[in-house]
Amino acid sequence: MIKEITILPGLDKAGMRESFSEITLTAGETVSIVGPTGSGKTAFITDIELLAQEDTATKRRVLINGLIPDNEVRCNPCLKPIAMITQNTKCFADLSTEEFLQIHARARGIKDTKVIEDTIDLANKFTGEKIVRTSKVTVLSGGQTRSLLVADAILIGASPIILLDEIENAGIFKQEVVKIIQNTGKIIVFVTHDPVIALLTQKRIIMQNGAVRKVIFRSNQEVKAANNLLELDKKVGIIRERLRAGKKITKELVSVSFA
Amino acid sequence: MKLLIIAGPPSSGKTSLVKQIVKKMRGEMKIAFFKIDVVKAFEDVELHKDFGILTRKYCSGDLCPDHAGVMVLGDAVEWAASNQAELFIVESAGLCLRCSPYLNQGLGIIVLSSIAGIHAPEKMGAMVTLADIAIVTKIDLVSQAEREVLVQKIKETHSSVILMETNALQGTSLHRLYDLIRNSGDIDAANLVLKGNPPLGTCTICVGKKEIGWKHHFGVIQKLDGQTAEYLYRGE
Numbered sequence: 001m002i003k004e005i006t007i008l009p010g011l012d013k014a015g016m017r018e019s020f021s022e023i024t025l026t027a028g029e030t031v032s033i034v035g036p037t038g039s040g041k042t043a044f045i046t047d048i049e050l051l052a053q054e055d056t057a058t059k060r061r062v063l064i065n066g067l068i069p070d071n072e073v074r075c076n077p078c079l080k081p082i083a084m085i086t087q088n089t090k091c092f093a094d095l096s097t098e099e100f101l102q103i104h105a106r107a108r109g110i111k112d113t114k115v116i117e118d119t120i121d122l123a124n125k126f127t128g129e130k131i132v133r134t135s136k137v138t139v140l141s142g143g144q145t146r147s148l149l150v151a152d153a154i155l156i157g158a159s160p161i162i163l164l165d166e167i168e169n170a171g172i173f174k175q176e177v178v179k180i181i182q183n184t185g186k187i188i189v190f191v192t193h194d195p196v197i198a199l200l201t202q203k204r205i206i207m208q209n210g211a212v213r214k215v216i217f218r219s220n221q222e223v224k225a226a227n228n229l230l231e232l233d234k235k236v237g238i239i240r241e242r243l244r245a246g247k248k249i250t251k252e253l254v255s256v257s258f259a
Numbered sequence: 260m261k262l263l264i265i266a267g268p269p270s271s272g273k274t275s276l277v278k279q280i281v282k283k284m285r286g287e288m289k290i291a292f293f294k295i296d297v298v299k300a301f302e303d304v305e306l307h308k309d310f311g312i313l314t315r316k317y318c319s320g321d322l323c324p325d326h327a328g329v330m331v332l333g334d335a336v337e338w339a340a341s342n343q344a345e346l347f348i349v350e351s352a353g354l355c356l357r358c359s360p361y362l363n364q365g366l367g368i369i370v371l372s373s374i375a376g377i378h379a380p381e382k383m384g385a386m387v388t389l390a391d392i393a394i395v396t397k398i399d400l401v402s403q404a405e406r407e408v409l410v411q412k413i414k415e416t417h418s419s420v421i422l423m424e425t426n427a428l429q430g431t432s433l434h435r436l437y438d439l440i441r442n443s444g445d446i447d448a449a450n451l452v453l454k455g456n457p458p459l460g461t462c463t464i465c466v467g468k469k470e471i472g473w474k475h476h477f478g479v480i481q482k483l484d485g486q487t488a489e490y491l492y493r494g495e
Contacts, residue, residue: 049403056431071435075422077407084403091405093377104404107411152404 002081002160003027003065005048005187010060012211013040018060020212023205025187027160032190032198035207041191042087044207045163048189049084050074058210078109083157085149085164089142097140097148098133104156115155123151125176128244150177161187168194175230175237196233199226260340261288262365262446266351266358266386268379271372272396273350274302275427281310282430283437284346291344293335295319295328296352313342317483325351325358329453332362333472334483336448346440359385359455362471364446366439367454368392369420370427373401373409380409380416385455387413392439393420396427 361367
């Protein structure tokens with residue numbers, strides 16, 4: 001059972017020790033990692049994914065339930081409590097979508113073969129053009145690949161900790177993704193530049209120059225702002241989908257305003 | 260002297276891995292490095308320049324480099340030992356994938372790139388199945404799911420191999436490897452034999468023989484120091 005993970009400070013890009021004493025993320029918590037490009041956001045979640053023990057570039061350490069995870073947990077996907085969606089939009093494996101998921105399900109020790117179909121169905125909720133189970137993963141588009149990997153992380157990775165690196169960048173239905181992974185009892189970490197996602201999370205970790213600069217807890221006012229932004233984002237989403245479908249923008253959508 | 264034999268296809272990250280090992284271990288033990296290649300090799304110059312360790316190379320020319328490696332390995336072990344090396348690292352050329360240059364002692368490491376292709380572990384045969392440790396490199400280039408799919412394929416090819424994933428340029432997550440090296444025993448140079456059949460299966464003189472070094476040799480390969488042994492078989 002994962003109750004919490006703890007991140008212990010490492011070094012920033014100049015080799016200076018980070019200023020926090022420890023950051024603890026507990027089950028059910030949603031967190032966003034924000035900061036300029038190159039500030040160390042991806043490195044931060046990669047440390048969590050690798051369960052770093054001062055053996056990554058940042059020299060951070062990550063504990064599970066307060067303890068150092070053992071080697072087997074770090075190296076065996078079957079035992080790994082973490083699923084990560086990287087920014088990769090490409091798969092190199094010369095396999096069909098179905099085969100890819102079958103092998104990954106084996107790697108994660110899942111016996112029930114229904115998970116394959118469920119994963120493809122879920123991926124198809126996130127993407128515009130449907131993924132067919134017999135398509136090679138190498139020919140999927142960037143958005144399809146990311147949709148598949150998000151669905152894979154939720155259903156096959158099925159881990160108590162989910163790390164998502166800039167899901168907004170893939171042209172997939174962000175709202176759907178966020179809806180499904182909220183309130184799951186998991187620790188969910190978003191690396192994001194998207195204000196909606198950043199405001200939807202309970203905690204924001206601000207990065208600068210390779211280090212955590214501060215941790216901000218969402219205020220009540222920000223919850224309201226998040227809800228407003230969510231409404232606006234839905235409208236923007238409708239416009240986006242209309243444009244994608246080759247339709248014209250109607251009168252009511254022209255009058256969209258900040259709520 | 261501890262022995263590390265590193266194999267893997269070209270551009271899989273063998274040399275990057277060696278650099279991380281040398282960087283980490285050079286303060287703890289004296290290291291010698293030996294590279295076997297075909298036409299040209301630069302690793303010896305690079306590693307000597309970067310870390311000041313003892314290095315040497317052997318180019319096999321027209322001959323299969325892994326086959327040449329089997330022959331000169333005896334000399335190379337002697338060279339490293341005579342220079343008081345405490346850790347001897349051998350990097351293979353890693354070309355035809357039929358080879359498994361690992362010996363019955365020391366550690367054999369297969370280095371595989373995350374983007375090498377999903378069937379690579381199976382295709383590579385003995386190079387994977389006879390290794391003690393498999394290290395998957397370039398993990399920053401692929402998704403976690405794809406990494407796990409490749410790891411699963413390696414496990415299905417060789418279930419007892421010790422698996423590690425790394426970004427060899429940064430040397431991430433290699434603590435376990437360093438511990439394995441520290442805890443590996445010293446070799447007994449008089450009793451080194453190949454774990455698997457020699458790489459070249461076309462020569463009726465050498466096929467099936469696992470001994471390394473010159474005293475078992477009947478071919479036409481030059482010795483490491485350039486001299487051709489007098490007892491070499493040259494045909495009639």
